[in-house]
Amino acid sequence: QVQLQESGPGLVMPSGTLSLTCTVSGGSIGSNSWWSWVRQSPGKGLEWIGDIYHTGSTKYNPSLKRRVNISVDKSKNQFSLRVTSVTAADTAVYYCARFRGDQILFDYYYYGMDVWGQGTTVTVSS
Amino acid sequence: DIQMTQSPSSVSASVGDRVTISCRASQDIRSWLAWYQQKPGKAPKLLKSASSSLPSGVPSRFSGSGSGTDFTLSISSLQPEDFATYFCQQVNTFPWTFGQGTKVEIK
Numbered sequence: 395q396v397q398l399q400e401s402g403p404g405l406v407m408p409s410g411t412l413s414l415t416c417t418v419s420g421g422s423i424g425s426n427s428w429w430s431w432v433r434q435s436p437g438k439g440l441e442w443i444g445d446i447y448h449t450g451s452t453k454y455n456p457s458l459k460r461r462v463n464i465s466v467d468k469s470k471n472q473f474s475l476r477v478t479s480v481t482a483a484d485t486a487v488y489y490c491a492r493f494r495g496d497q498i499l500f501d502y503y504y505y506g507m508d509v510w511g512q513g514t515t516v517t518v519s520s
Numbered sequence: 521d522i523q524m525t526q527s528p529s530s531v532s533a534s535v536g537d538r539v540t541i542s543c544r545a546s547q548d549i550r551s552w553l554a555w556y557q558q559k560p561g562k563a564p565k566l567l568k569s570a571s572s573s574l575p576s577g578v579p580s581r582f583s584g585s586g587s588g589t590d591f592t593l594s595i596s597s598l599q600p601e602d603f604a605t606y607f608c609q610q611v612n613t614f615p616w617t618f619g620q621g622t623k624v625e626i627k
Binding site: 439440441442453455456457489491494495496503504505506507508510511512513 | 521552554556562563564565566568569570571574575607609611614615616617618619620621
């Protein structure tokens with residue numbers, strides 16, 4: 395079955411860039427699913443960051459959009475997250491997930507995030 | 521953004537009890553809602569989705585209902601492994617948003 399694994403630095407300097415990669419195993423990132431990043435901090439609960447499709451199409455949370463970039467590398471079956479200009483408020487557990495849905499006629503309908511990585515803790519601190 | 525409000529924030533219950541968790545959306549989301557279960561130190565796990573076929577393998581004691589703005593997750597007979605935090609997520613309107621969570625604790 396599909397498994398996801400996040401990787402990347404656990405400590406990032408304030409004003410620096412947070413970079414994480416999610417490796418997909420047991421399935422293809424080119425399947426009919428979106429791939430998501432979600433973070434969780436005690437103060438803000440679960441927060442959706444953004445999604446990417448294997449074509450490179452992206453959706454971002456408007457609250458983070460100007461600082462976030464999500465990319466996909468189909469050759470490595472990976473997708474990645476970059477968050478720039480980080481502050482302590484970006485300290486959280488970061489999860490990658492598969493966001494399932496179906497294409498019906500001209501619209502894509504989303505069902506839910508059915509596979510999650512184990513999560514990686516990122517601390518923003520000097 | 522659509523605000524998702526769960527109630528209660530926490531509930532104390534015993535094994536065998538029936539537990540009901542509510543989730544209210546600030547706007548009509550039709551039936552596009554997902555429920556997740558999260559245990560300490562673990563990732564959320566999809567419990568119920570907007571599709572009747574996803575996910576598979578969830579015990580039948582978990583049931584979801586509702587449409588529009590009011591939704592409910594019920595656990596018919598609480599088992600020891602059900603003590604966890606439960607989140608709802610609306611998947612109707614971008615940006616996707618989650619409820620703040622309901623913690624089910626042992627009485």
